[in-house]
Amino acid sequence: MNEGIRHPAARLAIEADDLDVFAVSLDAPEDVRARLWSHLSPEERQNAETFVFPEHQQRYVVGRGMLRELLAPRLGIPPGAIEFIGNAYGKPRLADVHRAAELNFNVSHSGSLALYAFCRDRDVGVDVELMREIEDADDLAERFFSPAEAAALAALPADQKSLAFLACWTRKEAFIKAIGLGLSCPLDAFDVSLDPEAPARLLRIDPSIDSVSSWSMQGFRPRDGYIAAVAHRPRGLVSQDRLAASSAD
Ligand SMILES: CC(C)(COP(=O)(O)OP(=O)(O)OC[C@H]1O[C@@H](n2cnc3c(N)ncnc32)[C@H](O)[C@@H]1OP(=O)(O)O)[C@@H](O)C(=O)NCCC(=O)NCCS
Known part of the structure; x- marks a missing residue:
């Protein structure tokens, strides 16, 4: 686990070259949520505001913020500087400005758990x-x-x-x-x-x-x-x- 991540992100042993999978609890304490909120883009903050139930909003903030914290050390830039775009079917990926890193990721959430997969030069889905x-x-x-x-x-x-x-x-x-x-x-x-x-x-x-x-x-x-x-x-x-x-x- 990266030292910069002060959050219980459990790295899972998956047998594949260059494939990292992390499980993260989306029910984070308030101080962690505040830290993760500070990473979000204006659009992500706007999305967060659309949730009716506070629990859903908090989980969205943790999910997106943790994605940024897990990507940041892999890109060597601060979490808030990461830019995303989606493919024609909505799959998010890193914007072209990060193309040199050749880093791919995918995200899933269910209940109070988020799962993140990261790899280089592979297509990945979780x-x-x-x-x-x-x-x-x-x-x-x-x-x-x-x-x-x-x-x-x-x-x-x-x-x-x-x-x-x-x-x-x-x-x-x-x-x-x-x-x-x-x-x-x-x-x-x-x-x-x-x-x-x-x-x-x-x-x-x-x-x-x-x-x-x-x-x-x-x-x-x-x-x-x-x-x-x-x-x-x-x-x-x-x-x-x-x-x-x-x-x-
Ligand atoms: C993406 C999709 C395939 C899965 O969504 P889901 O299972 O509801 O939700 P998950 O939590 O697993 O995944 C959502 C994440 O996948 C990513 N995603 C979105 N579109 C995607 C796509 N086309 N390809 C890959 N990843 C995608 C996003 O990161 C999204 O997270 P976000 O909403 O926080 O940005 C969606 O198109 C969907 O609607 N699925 C409906 C479920 C269904 O009927 N499945 C039948 C399987 S037998």
Whole structure:
């Protein structure tokens, strides 16, 4: 953990070259929130003011402020000097002024936890979910997962469905966030493994979108009560089609 960060940001051991993943509690004390607020841009402060519930506003401030504090030592500049832009699908990245650092990141939050992934020269996506009972897991899987994933979930005993559903969900979200398309990527165009105790894998992807071979995926538990996944691939392995699409970002 960086010495400059006086906050319980837990670094997680993820086996991949140059990939750092941090879990941060969004419920920070007032002095920490004040420090993090001081890093925010005018636009971020304006966004923070739009939250109706103070708890949501505070978590937004901590989430954005911590992103800046985790990026700052990697860029060698103060947290408040960092500039972001979004791609055509809303994926935030560092503005071109920071291009020399070749640093990519992705963020997810659920409940009171934020998850951050940082890497160089890789596309990366993370997703975290609070572990909870999913009452209508099979119905949701029929609607949102691929046919192979929905069938794999349907075959599981009832007491394993909720966790398997969340494992599949986090893996799918990590992938659509890594590729940068968000929900513009059809969720039935690719399959992931869904057994929470087995390695997370991208098993199939429609060739019109990408190829499986370049992608790595890990599933993990960043904190008690949370399940998460990270997907990533070296930028050099991006297909020419995707490079053309992302250059339009
Ligand atoms: C980005 C998205 C894919 C995930 O959002 P989410 O799961 O609700 O929220 P998360 O906390 O995991 O991620 C939000 C963060 O992702 C990042 N993000 C936004 N758009 C993104 C994109 N296209 N690609 C990658 N990351 C993106 C942002 O940093 C955002 O944080 P911010 O709002 O504080 O800026 C969003 O498009 C979405 O609406 N998802 C809906 C959930 C769903 O139906 N999933 C089905 C999966 S089976």
